Amino acid sequence: ILNVEQSPQSLHVQEGDSTNFTCSFPSSNFYALHWYRWETAKSPEALFVMTLNGDEKKKGRISATLNTKEGYSYLYIKGSQPEDSATYLCAPEDAGNMLTFGGGTRLMVKP
Amino acid sequence: DAGVIQSPRHEVTEMGQEVTLRCKPISGHDYLFWYRQTMMRGLELLIYFNNNVPIDDSGMPEDRFSAKMPNASFSTLKIQPSEPRDSAVYFCASGEREDKNIQYFGAGTRLSVL
Numbered sequence: 001i002l003n004v005e006q007s008p009q010s011l012h013v014q015e016g017d018s019t020n021f022t023c024s025f026p027s028s029n030f031y032a033l034h035w036y037r038w039e040t041a042k043s044p045e046a047l048f049v050m051t052l053n054g055d056e057k058k059k060g061r062i063s064a065t066l067n068t069k070e071g072y073s074y075l076y077i078k079g080s081q082p083e084d085s086a087t088y089l090c091a092p093e094d095a096g097n098m099l100t101f102g103g104g105t106r107l108m109v110k111p
Numbered sequence: 112d113a114g115v116i117q118s119p120r121h122e123v124t125e126m127g128q129e130v131t132l133r134c135k136p137i138s139g140h141d142y143l144f145w146y147r148q149t150m151m152r153g154l155e156l157l158i159y160f161n162n163n164v165p166i167d168d169s170g171m172p173e174d175r176f177s178a179k180m181p182n183a184s185f186s187t188l189k190i191q192p193s194e195p196r197d198s199a200v201y202f203c204a205s206g207e208r209e210d211k212n213i214q215y216f217g218a219g220t221r222l223s224v225l
Contacts, residue, residue: 043216101156
């Protein structure tokens with residue numbers, strides 16, 4: 001089980017704002033980094049999986065970067081929309097293929 | 112595939128009663144996970160199976176909790192006897208190594224122990 005920290009815990013932005021949040025994890029015993037999106041009253045859905053230092057993934061207005069040497073990942077949302085409101089979870093995967101979920105960043109986008 | 116199917120969606124029971132939660136993973140997936148979500152602790156891994164074999168149950172809170180996977184298409188999480196502090200949402204997820212170990216979650220079971 002890894003110690004995973006996400007910041008901020010919650011974030012309120014206006015529609016159209018761009019935003020980003022951070023996931024920090026131990027760089028030792030690292031195998032991959034997963035990002036999940038969790039809408040209220042639904043279940044978590046996978047966004048990205050990254051494995052290599054310097055990896056960058058993009059899906060529409062959402063992108064993520066990975067720094068395995070220093071143990072962090074950033075998630076960026078460009079031009080936030082109300083439908084982006086959700087909790088974003090990161091989960092590093094260790095060499096045993098176990099995921100440890102962070103506490104999440106709860107994003108609320110106001111119209 | 113219909114995705115990961117959990118039942119029941121909601122369970123209300125009285126303290127001391129036995130509770131059984133059920134999960135049907137996505138066909139072909141070789142990993143199955145049970146998680147518990149609470150406000151205080153977020154999403155915690157309770158136990159996971161690989162090819163129906165329990166691999167790590169270090170997250171199981173205590174002996175009142177047990178999980179089984181008798182075959183590749185079915186798993187149960189049992190709490191006996193249940194206590195009010197067990198009230199939470201329990202998620203089941205499945206995945207496969209060839210899919211980068213991405214986990215696909217069921218809709219969850221909301222358990223309330225009175």
